[in-house]
Amino acid sequence: MSDPSPWAIEAEGLGKKYRGGWALRDCSFRLPAGHICALVGPNGAGKSTFLGTATRLVEPTTGTLKLFGVPVSDPAVLSRTAFLAQDKPLYPRFTVAETLRLGRELNPRWDQALAERIVRSGSVPLDARVGTLSGGQRTRVAFALAFGKRPELLLLDEPMSDLDPLARHELSGLLLAEAAEHGTTVLMSSHMLSELEVMCDYLLVLAEGRLRTAGRTEELVPAHLLVTGVAEGGDGVPEELRRRHTVIESRVTGRQFSALIRPGGPVGDAWETLAPSMEEVLLAYLRSPEAPGLIADEARVGGPGEAAA
Ligand code: ADP
Numbered sequence: 001m002s003d004p005s006p007w008a009i010e011a012e013g014l015g016k017k018y019r020g021g022w023a024l025r026d027c028s029f030r031l032p033a034g035h036i037c038a039l040v041g042p043n044g045a046g047k048s049t050f051l052g053t054a055t056r057l058v059e060p061t062t063g064t065l066k067l068f069g070v071p072v073s074d075p076a077v078l079s080r081t082a083f084l085a086q087d088k089p090l091y092p093r094f095t096v097a098e099t100l101r102l103g104r105e106l107n108p109r110w111d112q113a114l115a116e117r118i119v120r121s122g123s124v125p126l127d128a129r130v131g132t133l134s135g136g137q138r139t140r141v142a143f144a145l146a147f148g149k150r151p152e153l154l155l156l157d158e159p160m161s162d163l164d165p166l167a168r169h170e171l172s173g174l175l176l177a178e179a180a181e182h183g184t185t186v187l188m189s190s191h192m193l194s195e196l197e198v199m200c201d202y203l204l205v206l207a208e209g210r211l212r213t214a215g216r217t218e219e220l221v222p223a224h225l226l227v228t229g230v231a232e233g234g235d236g237v238p239e240e241l242r243r244r245h246t247v248i249e250s251r252v253t254g255r256q257f258s259a260l261i262r263p264g265g266p267v268g269d270a271w272e273t274l275a276p277s278m279e280e281v282l283l284a285y286l287r288s289p290e291a292p293g294l295i296a297d298e299a300r301v302g303g304p305g306e307a308a309a
Pocket of ligand 1: 018019020022023024041042043044045046047048049050
């Protein structure tokens with residue numbers, strides 16, 4: 001039965017506390033279905049903990065999490081999601097064909113033709129043992145297993161991290177094509193910012209367990225400007241910039257002051273401005289955990305479109 005919820009993920013006050021402290025804290029956002037979303041943050045930011053709550057491997061301490069409008073604790077969500085863990089656990093002694101057969105037996109909505117197509121398009125022999133495959137080939141088999149499940153939401157924990165650039169390029173193309181064809185929502189954590197810029201149209205940035213940024217890249221990235229001008233002396237932010245704009249990150253190099261800002265209005269003629277790339281915006285947020293975050297209206301729980309949910 002199809003679900004009318006337009007939100008693939010809705011987190012409200014989601015938190016996880018370990019003995020050492022909060023790994024994820026008061027995390028509230030929603031991700032509209034059909035997007036390819038990047039989950040970004042430095043090591044220890046809480047990315048895996050969040051993915052763990054979405055895959056029921058981690059029991060949240062606070063808050064709620066719904067996938068397609070269904071609480072994650074409801075077994076009904078299991079068949080609608082697939083998770084590819086960082087180490088892509090596969091049985092090394094199984095052949096590729098046996099691995100796909102396992103997928104078929106475990107998943108009621110299994111699409112054998114799709115899984116085989118993904119494997120074959122990479123020239124991975126079906127009779128090869130998984131343990132003998134290259135990293136790229138193993139990732140392809142893991143993708144085949146994940147997509148063969150026909151998930152509506154695919155969760156990937158650093159899927160390309162152990163691949164060479166050629167294999168990364170090829171598999172990210174495969175991921176985008178399959179997701180587009182089947183309307184799959186994808187949430188992927190990664191440190192490869194330039195790659196995410198090409199692949200993702202939605203962003204979630206975590207730092208120190210808190211959500212810093214959430215929204216469509218086409219909305220978030222243009223909300224920022226890179227400004228450069230003459231430093232006033234010292235390493236402080238010039239008063240005029242500080243008063244009228246939100247300064248995310250700034251630096252003084254010799255006589256030059258540069259900053260990434262969220263403009264609160266027109267920027268004075270004294271400043272040269274440039275549109276930043278997504279990578280520049282992400283790096284600024286990652287380097288400045290104390291700067292004010294930015295959650296787009298659409299990504300806010302209770303934001304526009306709530307009536308449709
Ligand atoms: P990321 O995936 O962004 O690197 P994690 O979610 O793995 O971050 O970790 C966030 C924080 O929670 C870190 O400080 C980490 O040490 C801690 N943490 C993660 N898992 C556990 C656990 N099972 N027990 C205790 N602390 C944990």
